[in-house]
Amino acid sequence: MTEFDLIEALRARVNLRRDDVALGIGDDAAVLDVPPGTQLVACTDTMVEGVHFLEGTDAADLGWKSLAVNLSDLAAMGAEPAWALLALTLPEADSKFVEGFGQGFAELAARHRVALVGGDTTQGPLSVTVTALGTVLRGTALTRGGARIGDAVFVTGTLGDGAGALHLIRDSGPGTRDPDKQAALRSQSTLFQRMHRPEPRVAVGLALRGIASACIDVSDGLLADLGHVCTASGVAAELDLDAVPVSAELRAQFDGAACLEFAMTGGDDYELCFTAPAERESAIAAALAQAGCHATRIGRIVAGAGVRVLDANGGRIDTPNVGWEHFSR
Numbered sequence: 001m002t003e004f005d006l007i008e009a010l011r012a013r014v015n016l017r018r019d020d021v022a023l024g025i026g027d028d029a030a031v032l033d034v035p036p037g038t039q040l041v042a043c044t045d046t047m048v049e050g051v052h053f054l055e056g057t058d059a060a061d062l063g064w065k066s067l068a069v070n071l072s073d074l075a076a077m078g079a080e081p082a083w084a085l086l087a088l089t090l091p092e093a094d095s096k097f098v099e100g101f102g103q104g105f106a107e108l109a110a111r112h113r114v115a116l117v118g119g120d121t122t123q124g125p126l127s128v129t130v131t132a133l134g135t136v137l138r139g140t141a142l143t144r145g146g147a148r149i150g151d152a153v154f155v156t157g158t159l160g161d162g163a164g165a166l167h168l169i170r171d172s173g174p175g176t177r178d179p180d181k182q183a184a185l186r187s188q189s190t191l192f193q194r195m196h197r198p199e200p201r202v203a204v205g206l207a208l209r210g211i212a213s214a215c216i217d218v219s220d221g222l223l224a225d226l227g228h229v230c231t232a233s234g235v236a237a238e239l240d241l242d243a244v245p246v247s248a249e250l251r252a253q254f255d256g257a258a259c260l261e262f263a264m265t266g267g268d269d270y271e272l273c274f275t276a277p278a279e280r281e282s283a284i285a286a287a288l289a290q291a292g293c294h295a296t297r298i299g300r301i302v303a304g305a306g307v308r309v310l311d312a313n314g315g316r317i318d319t320p321n322v323g324w325e326h327f328s329r
């Protein structure tokens with residue numbers, strides 16, 4: 001297989017067409033029609049084997065996730081995804097890998113009507129870089145910088161499942177032969193689904209335009225990511241620990257302290273954390289229900305800097321080196 005065979009194999013699988021692609025794969029660069037009155041929203045993310053994903057990760061899962069993490073960034077901006085570019089570095093011209101990768105990538109691309117319009121294919125240690133492009137009506141992008149004192153803080157879905165899955169794998173070893181551990185892993189299919197096939201909250205991001213004052217996707221853990229919103233907005237946040245939403249599947253597998261640890265500091269959730277005036281809570285619930293999602297109110301924006309975590313009595317919980325024991329009661 002040559003480089004061009006690989007590109008052909010990808011192109012055959014990731015074949016969604018859009019009318020706004022004036023020129024796609026095959027020339028020196030793509031030419032795209034950006035709708036009048038809109039702004040282009042662009043992001044890119046790299047995934048390196050051994051750093052961002054475990055050796056032996058299924059190619060289709062990798063294809064899905066490499067696009068998903070980028071669509072999650074577009075979602076956080078309130079952008080509508082349209083196009084993607086893919087820079088693939090492979091140790092060898094492995095057609096089976098490319099077919100699997102293309103299939104997973106295409107599955108998610110089809111759901112969000114994303115066209116693959118170009119990329120690069122090179123030899124080297126396995127690494128995947130996806131660039132996603134989308135649009136917003138001029139001036140309507142959601143940013144990290146708009147949180148205001150008095151706003152409420154919300155998060156979509158549940159947090160911590162991806163981190164929980166990673167913990168189970170690390171604990172068991174990827175090729176574990178222990179039947180008990182294997183059974184435990186099998187029974188945790190929901191957690192692994194969240195880890196390998198995250199669902200970017202694209203519809204939620206679109207629904208939040210004109211409602212949310214600031215927004216970010218949770219990829220590095222709630223505390224870190226909400227911290228970025230606070231820094232960009234020049235404010236502080238108070239989080240109610242008891243309000244942080246955790247799935248039943250995670251609770252079934254870990255004790256309460258571990259669940260909270262994963263939820264607060266684990267990565268790979270790809271939920272949206274956003275702020276909005278508290279009185280818009282019912283408008284938010286309605287808009288999100290339309291987007292097939294639920295958001296939980298988890299705190300508030302206050303004066304100051306950083307993120308403070310409060311227990312059920314409003315007492316402050318120390319989180320300087322956020323660790324396991326800090327979330328024990």
Ligand code: ADP
Nearest residue numbers: 007025026027028086087088117118119120121
């Ligand atoms: P150039 O040498 O001009 O950069 P390439 O030979 O790298 O062109 O690529 C040929 C065409 O195939 C270009 O349109 C490029 O965007 C596309 N392409 C290359 N690799 C990929 C890939 N992994 N995914 C999608 N398109 C790709």
Ligand code: MG
Nearest residue numbers: 028119120121
């Ligand atoms: Mg090239």
